[in-house]
Amino acid sequence: MSNISDNHSVNSSSKAVRLGTRGSALARWQANWTAEQLHAQGTATEIIVIQTSGDLEQNESIINIGAPGVFTKEIQHALLDNKIDVAVHSLKDLPTESIAGLSLVAVPKRESYRDVFVSLIAENIEDLPPGSRIGTGSQRRKTQLLYHFGERYRVEDIRGNVETRLRKLEQGDYDALILAEAGLNRLGLAGKIRSFLELPFFLPAIGQGALGWEIRHDDRRTAELLQSLNDESTFAAILAERAMLREMRGGCSAPIAALGTVKDSILTLHGRVLSSDGRKRFDAIQSAPLSDDPERLGINVAREINLNDSYH
Numbered sequence: 001m002s003n004i005s006d007n008h009s010v011n012s013s014s015k016a017v018r019l020g021t022r023g024s025a026l027a028r029w030q031a032n033w034t035a036e037q038l039h040a041q042g043t044a045t046e047i048i049v050i051q052t053s054g055d056l057e058q059n060e061s062i063i064n065i066g067a068p069g070v071f072t073k074e075i076q077h078a079l080l081d082n083k084i085d086v087a088v089h090s091l092k093d094l095p096t097e098s099i100a101g102l103s104l105v106a107v108p109k110r111e112s113y114r115d116v117f118v119s120l121i122a123e124n125i126e127d128l129p130p131g132s133r134i135g136t137g138s139q140r141r142k143t144q145l146l147y148h149f150g151e152r153y154r155v156e157d158i159r160g161n162v163e164t165r166l167r168k169l170e171q172g173d174y175d176a177l178i179l180a181e182a183g184l185n186r187l188g189l190a191g192k193i194r195s196f197l198e199l200p201f202f203l204p205a206i207g208q209g210a211l212g213w214e215i216r217h218d219d220r221r222t223a224e225l226l227q228s229l230n231d232e233s234t235f236a237a238i239l240a241e242r243a244m245l246r247e248m249r250g251g252c253s254a255p256i257a258a259l260g261t262v263k264d265s266i267l268t269l270h271g272r273v274l275s276s277d278g279r280k281r282f283d284a285i286q287s288a289p290l291s292d293d294p295e296r297l298g299i300n301v302a303r304e305i306n307l308n309d310s311y312h
Contacts, residue, residue: 016044017222020075020084023049024161029186030211031088037108037229048084050075069095076102079214085222087214091207091238092180094214096246103217106230107238111182113209113259115141115197118184119176120169124195128153128176135165135174139276143255144202145178146278162187182209200283203257203272206241210234233262236294240269243298248273248306258301265290271301282308 017038021031028049035045052074069076071093079087080101091107122128125145135158136142142155158165158174162183169177178197184190213229215222237260244258257272268287274280284304288297 016046017086017225018046018048018084019086019088020048020050020078021088022052022071022075026162026183026187027088027090030090033186034086034088034211034213038225041225041228043225048078050078050084076214079216082216085215085219086226089212089214091210091212091242092205094207094212096206096242101217102214103223104212105215105223106213106226107235108211108229109231110234110237111185111209112180113204114181115178115202115204115208116181116184116193117176117195117197118166118169118179118192119194121175122194125149125176125197132175133173134176134178135168136178138178138205139255140205140257140274141178141202143274143276143278144257144281147274147281148201150278162189166192180204180208199259200270203270204259206245206256206258207238210238212238233267233290236260236267236290237262237269240267240294240298240301243295244269244271244302245298247299247302258298260294260298262290267292267294267297269297269301271298271305273305 019031019034021027031047035047038045052071072087072089072095075084075087075089076099078084080099094104117125119128128134130152131154133154133156134145135156136145137158145153145155156174158168158177160168162179165177165179166189168174181193181196184192213226215226240260241258245256248256255274255276258269260267260269266287267290268285270283270285272281272283282305284301286297286301286304288294
């Protein structure tokens with residue numbers, strides 16, 4: 001049963017589209033932004049806040065509390081139970097396994113996909129003193145740091161929303177953090193960024209920086225409303241990334257990274273996987289016309305990676 005902790009409406013009416021979201025400041029921003037896009041086309045909305053297991057278990061590592069789905073399953077249950085009409089997801093949190101009766105129907109234009117370096121003592125990650133504590137809750141980030149720097153830094157687990165993590169940094173619990181640029185931008189906290197972790201040095205999580213709108217598959221009215229807000233290039237890139245992750249049987253917490261980009265109607269997918277100790281890395285890059293099946297591209301990249309056993 002979904003735990004609906006708050007319920008407020010924005011221009012609600014009997015035909016309002018009910019948007020389900022987590023309660024964090026970032027998740028609320030995403031839901032409010034979605035509402036604004038729907039309002040612009042004359043659609044009333046209601047925002048319903050739902051607590052997830054990932055929000056309730058702030059002191060446990062994501063891996064230990066049952067990932068994947070720790071930030072999405074309660075929202076999906078509310079959608080199946082017809083308590084909401086749209087689940088507003090950060091796509092990097094959404095498991096790739098499909099849920100019977102639900103469909104990822106649209107994806108708006110992606111925000112920045114980059115990871116960023118945040119610190120009070122250094123401008124760049126390379127400038128940190130040896131032994132510095134870097135906080136991240138992501139195996140993908142941890143293993144990429146280990147690959148590049150070995151034992152030079154102490155990469156330590158951190159939980160909590162963006163504001164909580166920044167507070168822990170300011171308290172001195174960590175010397176630096178690795179965060180998503182998109183989240184900081186959306187919260188008006190871009191000024192906290194000291195430097196950017198660029199390609200190909202660092203590859204993002206599947207779906208990083210992108211929002212996804214999930215609905216009941218037979219809800220044609222809501223599908224039509226959201227289709228007008230869909231960005232074709234972003235959606236194709238996301239489908240390719242998620243297909244790669246699904247084919248590799250990797251969850252949201254696995255040390256797997258990918259980025260799909262579109263240029264001149266060509267979709268290129270760069271996939272990466274690392275060993276759990278960060279000592280081994282394997283990359284694969286393939287391209288296909290945007291008009292082709294993006295999921296096939298994702299599967300092909302996954303299979304190229306899986307042919308190489310160096311990351312096991």
